[in-house]
Amino acid sequence: MRPLEGITILDLSRVLACPFATMILAEMGAEVIKVEQPGSGDETRSFEPFAQAEGGEEVSGYYMALNRSKRSITVNLRSEEGRAIIRDLAAKADVLVENFPVGTLKRRGLAYADLAPLNPGLIYVSCTGFGQSGPYARRKGYDTVFQAMSGLMSLTGERGGGPVKPGLPVADLTSGLWVAIAILSALQGRVRTGKGGHIDVSMFDAQVSQLTIAAARFFALGEVPPRLGTEHPGRVPxxxxxCSDEKxxxxxxxxxxxxxxxxxxxxxxxxxxxxxxxxxxxxxxxxxxxxxxxxxxxxxxxxxxxxxxxxxxxxxxxLLSLDEVMADEHVRARGLVQRFEHPTLGEFPGLRSPLRFDGWEDPRFGRPPLLGEHTEEVLREHLGMDAARVAALREDGAL
Structure with missing residues (x-):
């Protein structure tokens, strides 16, 4: 048994931060129902890099890296019948995760205030760029915007040089970790109270909160830390x-x-x-x-x-390059690279969860779903719909 078995997460999120969070929870045993737009799905299904199957079909490596072990259903949120499906699923779910712009789901009758009466135990997580309140609430942004505005990018770069972004989307990834922490905290709180709640996660807030030691130097010394390349501001060396071989x-x-x-x-x-x-x-x-x-x-x-x-x-x-990391003996010994069986690509590699449990099963390493692959079975299992009803909903454009 995995620690989150029995928990159902309705995942309305797309792209990176929240899908990363829900993948972590899916691999720890939660059932994650990923709701995608009919026809196109999560935008990242069209993002490079693409892995190519023998028949020429391309599959996004970006999507696969963030959506393993989930179930995919397609629901048209612009359709009233589609919105009714989301309300019915939310009434039975433990957690709902969304990262739409502020106000979008309210206009569609799917805000926390709309769903909480249907399910008082629902934990509803809204992850947006700047949060649900404040002067920037309706601004749009991406990972690098939050890196820039939070001060992170000002700290990164060589001495005397310009700012440099890290080589990974750290604002997205760390925001995803905060979303996962929020969900786990709320689930534990619900054990005591029986009640859910609404969690407001701001990606900007998440980055500012991680300034930690840099902020400590500012608070203690009034110092605005300069860019130091790989050097540490408070520790030498x-x-x-x-080295002599240019490594x-x-x-x-x-x-x-x-x-x-x-x-x-x-x-x-x-x-x-x-x-x-x-x-x-x-x-x-x-x-x-x-x-x-x-x-x-x-x-x-x-x-x-x-x-x-x-x-x-x-x-x-x-200081290892990515190919050196993948070939490293410790990486191999710890089994950090695993493989899943994909319907079109065959066996494909990915990076496993770093968590290892004693007392529960280790996190699973499932494959990412095809678009809408589980629509019929999820609606049958959770809402009792038969094949004819699902077919009618498809015909009406709700799925």
Whole structure:
């Protein structure tokens, strides 16, 4: 048994943040009913990259990365009969997740206030760019807009250079994690009260809340942190260093690692300097310390530098490219890449959940659904509809 078995999530969301959240919960055992637009489905079904089947059919890798282990139904929310289906499903669901622009579902009679009387235990999650209130509530935005406006992008980039976005959509991904946390918290709260509620998740808020240490420096020192590349503003050394073979190694050192670092790299003068034995002393003399380590690392290949530092117990790791990560022995040993059987692609790889349970079954690794694949069976199982009724709804354009 998986920990969320018996929980039903009605997922009206699209694209990345919320589908990522509901995939996490689906793989922990929840039944996630993904509601998609008839004909086209979630927009990401048309997003690159595409995997190509032998017959030439293309399937979005983007969609597959965020929608495993779900059931897909198609419902036309512009149809009154379609909206009635959503109301009926919500009346039986534990959770509803949506990321429509503020006010959209209210106009369609599917807001929390409309559905709560049908199901007082319903947990209704609205994830929008800027939240349900405030001067920006009706603004539109994407991952990079939230990165920019939250200050995250201002912290990312090389010294003296312009802002740089991270290589992954971190605003979407971390907002998805907050949505999952919100749902799990509300489910636990409902155990005590028997009542559901409405949760307002703002992707902008989520990014501002994650400024944490950068905000701490501002609150404590009045400092607006500069861009430092891979360096840490409050710890030295903590940075990536180029090695003689043009590969990079990242090193992060606390005081207890300073001596073995210096001995491993032959930095005898630095080791003999008592001021550099403390992090505060090294922060004050950042340029000197960084130059010394940089010069030492330039004489070693990445493999040599890692071997000597890891052997001395110094926290360090090679900066790996994506192909190196996928080939890494620890990634293979932990089974982080798994495969599902897709109806058109055959066997296809993906990244498993990082969670491992003792006492429950581990998260499942199911395939993503075809568009509308489960419409008839979900309506039969949850609403008692027969094939004739489903066919009539299709004919009327509700499905």
């Amino acid at each position: 903590s940075a990536s260093f180029r 990079w190694l990242h090193i992060t050192v606390s005081d207890q690692h300073w001596e073995p670092l210096c001995r491993s790299l032959g930095l005898d003068e630095m080791l003999a300097d008592p001021e550099l034995g403390t992090n505060s002393g090294r922060v004050a003399r950042r340029e000197e310390v960084m130059q010394g380590i940089t010069s030492a690392m330039e004489k070693l290949t990445r493999a040599q530098a890692f071997a000597v530092l890891d052997g001395a117990g110094v926290p360090a790791g090679p």
